[in-house]
Amino acid sequence: MADVTARIARSAAAVESPLTDLAGFDDWFAEYGEKICTTAERVPLAALDQWYETPVTGDLRHRTGKFFTVHGLRVHDPTGAVHWWDQPIIDQPEVGILGILVKEFDGVPHFLMQAKAEPGNPGGLQLSPTVQATRSNYTGVHKGRPVPYLDYFRDTSRHRVIADVRQSEQGAWFYRKRNRNMVVETTTEVEVLEGFRWFTLGQLYLLLSRDDIVNMDARTVMACLPARSRPDGALHRTTDVLSWITGARSLAGVSTQRIALSGLDEWEHTDMGYSHESGGFFDVIGVSVTANGREVGGWRQAMIEPHGTGVIAFLMRRINGVEHVLVHARTEPGYADVVELAPTVQCVPESYRWLPSAARPRHLDEVLAAGPDRIRFEAVLSEEGGRFFHARNRYLIVDSDVPEDPGHPDYRWLSMDQLTGLLRHSHYLNVQARSLVACLRGLETARSAR
Amino acid sequence: MADVTARIARSAAAVESPLTDLAGFDDWFAEYGEKICTTAERVPLAALDQWYETPVTGDLRHRTGKFFTVHGLRVHDPTGAVHWWDQPIIDQPEVGILGILVKEFDGVPHFLMQAKAEPGNPGGLQLSPTVQATRSNYTGVHKGRPVPYLDYFRDTSRHRVIADVRQSEQGAWFYRKRNRNMVVETTTEVEVLEGFRWFTLGQLYLLLSRDDIVNMDARTVMACLPARSRPDGALHRTTDVLSWITGARSLAGVSTQRIALSGLDEWEHTDMGYSHESGGFFDVIGVSVTANGREVGGWRQAMIEPHGTGVIAFLMRRINGVEHVLVHARTEPGYADVVELAPTVQCVPESYRWLPSAARPRHLDEVLAAGPDRIRFEAVLSEEGGRFFHARNRYLIVDSDVPEDPGHPDYRWLSMDQLTGLLRHSHYLNVQARSLVACLRGLETARSAR
Numbered sequence: 001m002a003d004v005t006a007r008i009a010r011s012a013a014a015v016e017s018p019l020t021d022l023a024g025f026d027d028w029f030a031e032y033g034e035k036i037c038t039t040a041e042r043v044p045l046a047a048l049d050q051w052y053e054t055p056v057t058g059d060l061r062h063r064t065g066k067f068f069t070v071h072g073l074r075v076h077d078p079t080g081a082v083h084w085w086d087q088p089i090i091d092q093p094e095v096g097i098l099g100i101l102v103k104e105f106d107g108v109p110h111f112l113m114q115a116k117a118e119p120g121n122p123g124g125l126q127l128s129p130t131v132q133a134t135r136s137n138y139t140g141v142h143k144g145r146p147v148p149y150l151d152y153f154r155d156t157s158r159h160r161v162i163a164d165v166r167q168s169e170q171g172a173w174f175y176r177k178r179n180r181n182m183v184v185e186t187t188t189e190v191e192v193l194e195g196f197r198w199f200t201l202g203q204l205y206l207l208l209s210r211d212d213i214v215n216m217d218a219r220t221v222m223a224c225l226p227a228r229s230r231p232d233g234a235l236h237r238t239t240d241v242l243s244w245i246t247g248a249r250s251l252a253g254v255s256t257q258r259i260a261l262s263g264l265d266e267w268e269h270t271d272m273g274y275s276h277e278s279g280g281f282f283d284v285i286g287v288s289v290t291a292n293g294r295e296v297g298g299w300r301q302a303m304i305e306p307h308g309t310g311v312i313a314f315l316m317r318r319i320n321g322v323e324h325v326l327v328h329a330r331t332e333p334g335y336a337d338v339v340e341l342a343p344t345v346q347c348v349p350e351s352y353r354w355l356p357s358a359a360r361p362r363h364l365d366e367v368l369a370a371g372p373d374r375i376r377f378e379a380v381l382s383e384e385g386g387r388f389f390h391a392r393n394r395y396l397i398v399d400s401d402v403p404e405d406p407g408h409p410d411y412r413w414l415s416m417d418q419l420t421g422l423l424r425h426s427h428y429l430n431v432q433a434r435s436l437v438a439c440l441r442g443l444e445t446a447r448s449a450r
Numbered sequence: 451m452a453d454v455t456a457r458i459a460r461s462a463a464a465v466e467s468p469l470t471d472l473a474g475f476d477d478w479f480a481e482y483g484e485k486i487c488t489t490a491e492r493v494p495l496a497a498l499d500q501w502y503e504t505p506v507t508g509d510l511r512h513r514t515g516k517f518f519t520v521h522g523l524r525v526h527d528p529t530g531a532v533h534w535w536d537q538p539i540i541d542q543p544e545v546g547i548l549g550i551l552v553k554e555f556d557g558v559p560h561f562l563m564q565a566k567a568e569p570g571n572p573g574g575l576q577l578s579p580t581v582q583a584t585r586s587n588y589t590g591v592h593k594g595r596p597v598p599y600l601d602y603f604r605d606t607s608r609h610r611v612i613a614d615v616r617q618s619e620q621g622a623w624f625y626r627k628r629n630r631n632m633v634v635e636t637t638t639e640v641e642v643l644e645g646f647r648w649f650t651l652g653q654l655y656l657l658l659s660r661d662d663i664v665n666m667d668a669r670t671v672m673a674c675l676p677a678r679s680r681p682d683g684a685l686h687r688t689t690d691v692l693s694w695i696t697g698a699r700s701l702a703g704v705s706t707q708r709i710a711l712s713g714l715d716e717w718e719h720t721d722m723g724y725s726h727e728s729g730g731f732f733d734v735i736g737v738s739v740t741a742n743g744r745e746v747g748g749w750r751q752a753m754i755e756p757h758g759t760g761v762i763a764f765l766m767r768r769i770n771g772v773e774h775v776l777v778h779a780r781t782e783p784g785y786a787d788v789v790e791l792a793p794t795v796q797c798v799p800e801s802y803r804w805l806p807s808a809a810r811p812r813h814l815d816e817v818l819a820a821g822p823d824r825i826r827f828e829a830v831l832s833e834e835g836g837r838f839f840h841a842r843n844r845y846l847i848v849d850s851d852v853p854e855d856p857g858h859p860d861y862r863w864l865s866m867d868q869l870t871g872l873l874r875h876s877h878y879l880n881v882q883a884r885s886l887v888a889c890l891r892g893l894e895t896a897r898s899a900r
Contacts, residue, residue, distance in 0.1 A: 164696045239612070239874075425690075
């Protein structure tokens, strides 16, 4: 493992590559984006030809029974700021594969990324993993072309697995969704198809610091990479961190109940979808997609469109000479296991207009007020574009002097090493925290490159 | 952590203690057992005063809505030997605490154990953890006395956490049951109540090798103790082990559906409970318990009574000079996460009379045929006596020369160190494997003491 970790660190330090010149990236991306442009427009739910509203419940389903279902969820959170609510939620029980293929060139591991158009992407193309496939994708329900490079991840016996762990996705929008995050290294000859390119990890970190280039699926896989272990110095023993998580999960009283989509309290149902009466949170919508260069030429589907741009931030500080971030043990109704570790702040500020002031997220004001001297990372990144329509968040890493005891039992300072250790296992860090871990690793790279 | 691990190893090596003389153990156990004897006899379900059969579904519930429910489960396992079956299952969503309190005497950590009578125990008393409490127990639904020593586990801030992890229980009988396995060390003064005693870990390992003394709850907590890490030498990289588990969990197609207890296919419902038409597997029964010295003087409750004594075994061999055991990635319908690592063999041999021969468990014949020169450990141990009536299994550790590639993708040789690492996290090792890990650690102790 030490060997793999050292080679990954070498790739992280490399921003030049004989295969890919970052100076030409924008031209390549723009040119290819024009060629495979995707447009998406809203249509009534009744116009989603392959989708139907189930009689009685109104649940949205695909005619094949595959892809995903949108149904209702009634949530009871006795310790939360809001004790009861109803919401639509996406149910997609199958485990997809998010996989990045790695191969060494001139002694430096390179990562094969795809420039991919997704209907929900705000700006068209984004860089995605080598493979980003639901089980419906690769078992042919999609009736499209086979997923390229999939075999590297379906049968790893002739390759080297660098990371392979199921992780959750947005627990506020997905009901127990898990994807398999994989990094696989090969020494075989790899044909580079149109739309794919090899990048060093250092190049990916540079691209990650720009708005809307590296997609969510790429970020979560990058976060699961092994990383160099530093000497001790974490504020809390790892046994105590695990005990804290066990306690939070044992005591969380949140419970959910599946209900009919048409039976949601406080949600309006129109021809165009579902919206919360307040105008906040998110809508369920139908979209018509026209695509060139994708598996099929066009399709219609249900999507979730959130309202407002979110703020997702880690507060960061040095303790005992070691960088720590302030994590939040957070409950979301769709988590497979009750509680996951989230960034210090994760919210859409404008949603709090409709919620009691006690619900205002801790540390949000500190993040919003941070001056440029405290902001170590800032970029607007979007969430998965296959199911979420223009879901954008401002990701930040902010220097802080919140004390070692942050004053609330749901928050704790963890070292980067502890996060890396937890990321070998499922369901400890939520998808937003994983995106920020990728950004944090990029910061370290930038610093050590200086 | 190194410090804790070394001190635990010291306790494991100690079979003498100034506090407890093992020579007097049997007398103490017999004497106390007479004093608090518990008797249990079968009664009709209708005679369970605080329990009722729910109209329409027949599901068995407690009048308070607490404790547990017995309902039906329809299981679909497209890759198993039997594709569809129905069964009763216990549903108890609350997370209980199984906790052992530790304190150092004369430089040796001692473990506070309780001699506890449970209605399902085949022989009366067994040694249980300091605390063995469902949430109903300790929130007072039981209307009994407060649970002694519970505060050490509910608020660990003034003590030292040695282990704290939620683990599953029998996935064939329990629907997603998890308990919190805790080991907490204190330096405060501890009053030793009647029925409790301090033991060294070495003493517990000696008692564990005798039939029906150390109960299941104690075994699973003991398995979660940290252990000395050995130099490398595992057959598979830990990254590959994790990838193997991720793959098994991603691909397992088992699905379950809750159904009415009265609607089970192939199960008979009589006044006395539920039985499978074949006479195999297990029954759901009612028992009337008369107890002295328990929280309440007597009660009636539903229980599960399995048929036949099971065989639970690890095959073991030395690879690269390091001890490995052959684990099985196993699906059970009640697991929270599809697949857990089980012993090489885990079955009730007589159940296979009613199943197709393709279902005959791999390696069972090797275990049954093993001569005394190959048997490293053997004892009949019983499963949790609060819900299971006379559930006994023959636990074995058997020397083997199964090759490094065991010839089936669901089996793999893992080193003891790898098991220890996995046991810091939830839901990797099933409860039967955890019992055997406790036995394995005992073997190591016996060997190093020689």
